[in-house]
Amino acid sequence: MVIVPCLKVSQRHAQLYRKYLLSQGVLDCKYTAQKNSDGTVTLPIIASVLAQLDLVALKKHVAQDSFCEIVDIQAPPLSKKEKVKSFHKRLIETAQSWLVSKGEQWSEDLARDIPSRWQCHGDLVLLSEGSFSNAIWKEIGSEFWTAVAQTLGVKRIAQIKKISQDGYRTPMVTMILGDSSYVTHIDNHIRYEFDVTKCMFSSGNITEKLRIASFDCSGETVVDLYAGIGYFTLPYLVHAKAAHVHACEWNPDAIKALQRNLQINGVSDRCTVHQGDNRQLPLSDLADRVNLGLIPSSEEGWPVACRLLKKDTGGMLHIHQNVTTPLHHEPPERSSAIEVEKGSSMEESSQRIQRDMQVWTAWASDTARHICTLLSDITGSKWRTDIKHIEHVKTYAPHISHVVLDLECKPL
Numbered sequence: 001m002v003i004v005p006c007l008k009v010s011q012r013h014a015q016l017y018r019k020y021l022l023s024q025g026v027l028d029c030k031y032t033a034q035k036n037s038d039g040t041v042t043l044p045i046i047a048s049v050l051a052q053l054d055l056v057a058l059k060k061h062v063a064q065d066s067f068c069e070i071v072d073i074q075a076p077p078l079s080k081k082e083k084v085k086s087f088h089k090r091l092i093e094t095a096q097s098w099l100v101s102k103g104e105q106w107s108e109d110l111a112r113d114i115p116s117r118w119q120c121h122g123d124l125v126l127l128s129e130g131s132f133s134n135a136i137w138k139e140i141g142s143e144f145w146t147a148v149a150q151t152l153g154v155k156r157i158a159q160i161k162k163i164s165q166d167g168y169r170t171p172m173v174t175m176i177l178g179d180s181s182y183v184t185h186i187d188n189h190i191r192y193e194f195d196v197t198k199c200m201f202s203s204g205n206i207t208e209k210l211r212i213a214s215f216d217c218s219g220e221t222v223v224d225l226y227a228g229i230g231y232f233t234l235p236y237l238v239h240a241k242a243a244h245v246h247a248c249e250w251n252p253d254a255i256k257a258l259q260r261n262l263q264i265n266g267v268s269d270r271c272t273v274h275q276g277d278n279r280q281l282p283l284s285d286l287a288d289r290v291n292l293g294l295i296p297s298s299e300e301g302w303p304v305a306c307r308l309l310k311k312d313t314g315g316m317l318h319i320h321q322n323v324t325t326p327l328h329h330e331p332p333e334r335s336s337a338i339e340v341e342k343g344s345s346m347e348e349s350s351q352r353i354q355r356d357m358q359v360w361t362a363w364a365s366d367t368a369r370h371i372c373t374l375l376s377d378i379t380g381s382k383w384r385t386d387i388k389h390i391e392h393v394k395t396y397a398p399h400i401s402h403v404v405l406d407l408e409c410k411p412l
């Protein structure tokens with residue numbers, strides 16, 4: 001039996017502890033955190049750093065009024081990342097035995113061509129661009145793809161050829177196995193239905209969707225300037241209980257999916273869908289909150305967002321941006337900027353996080369000033385903008401972080 005040391009904390013403080021342990025490289029990401037029936041959560045800790053963990057300092061740093069204790073538990077289920085690793089291994093075995101049975105030679109190059117990540121939407125797996133790129137896979141026929149589907153526990157396979165840069169960000173997707181390209185994706189009790197060949201679905205935004213779900217927007221009018229198929233519109237309506245959401249989108253295929261998703265989640269009556277370019281939106285002075293979920297930048301939408309905020313009371317802008325950290329900031333080797341790099345000490349890692357944070361804060365301050373000027377120009381009166389929070393959503397390349405700035409805007 002494998003025993004894993006864990007930090008036991010209250011559910012209320014679990015997210016704060018998880019974030020801090022992760023930033024310090026102490027969280028054992030191989031395993032999932034466990035919710036217990038007594039209202040506590042156990043967060044797996046890397047055994048080798050346990051001795052360095054100072055519980056008094058930890059508590060002081062995270063939340064003085066919280067409690068935390070070390071407990072040993074039977075190994076919790078593996079994390080999603082670990083499960084993907086084991087699927088990747090099995091995928092290589094499937095591909096290798098298939099090729100060898102056909103008298104072909106296996107090589108390291110072919111092993112590198114096997115994907116180690118993919119998106120799952122119900123019984124359809126969406127392979128990323130660049131995987132299975134060798135000509136050998138094209139000649140191999142549908143029996144091979146059936147074996148791949150069986151290995152991954154799905155029935156259909158599609159592959160992204162590339163994401164178009166046409167403003168719709170339509171993925172160019174081809175079906176490899178199966179006919180229908182319609183999928184259902186369930187996140188946090190919300191059903192999203194869409195056609196994978198026509199609309200994009202960014203699974204990496206899940207932390208932001210959960211954050212929105214935790215907001216209390218009762219009584220608020222929200223505008224989602226880049227609604228897509230409803231990624232953020234739906235959490236605002238279903239979980240954050242917004243009184244009304246105006247959802248803007250210009251891709252007709254995404255609009256179709258958005259309208260269907262509003263219906264199947266039973267929230268159509270609290271949403272107005274505006275089809276077309278949001279910069280031409282004939283609305284103003286009505287929003288308590290505007291979501292600007294477009295990357296690499298939503299800057300084109302800043303003037304319309306300012307125009308939409310209530311003139312008398314102002315409101316909150318959630319501004320998405322890919323922020324680039326300059327190269328001299330020694331790149332992390334792994335996917336998340338807040339993970340500890342192999343071979344780097346906890347101190348080095350925490351210094352790097354602080355440096356990234358400085359770059360994000362500098363961008364946020366510039367943005368806050370820019371928005372303040374826009375608001376004054378648009379309304380003809382003075383405003384104050386306050387940075388309430390900077391959320392790190394994901395890291396793309398070692399130097400590019402998708403962040404969200406929560407900017408409170410108030411008329412003076």
Ligand SMILES: C[S@@+](CC[C@H](N)C(=O)[O-])C[C@H]1O[C@@H](n2cnc3c(N)ncnc32)[C@H](O)[C@@H]1O
Nearest residue numbers: 167168202226228231249250251276277278293
């Ligand atoms: C990348 S998706 C983002 C969707 C979602 N917020 C997310 O992060 O997963 C951006 C969406 O905004 C839409 N879009 C981009 N510019 C727009 C504009 N000026 N007016 C209306 N929709 C726009 C695109 O068609 C696309 O569906």
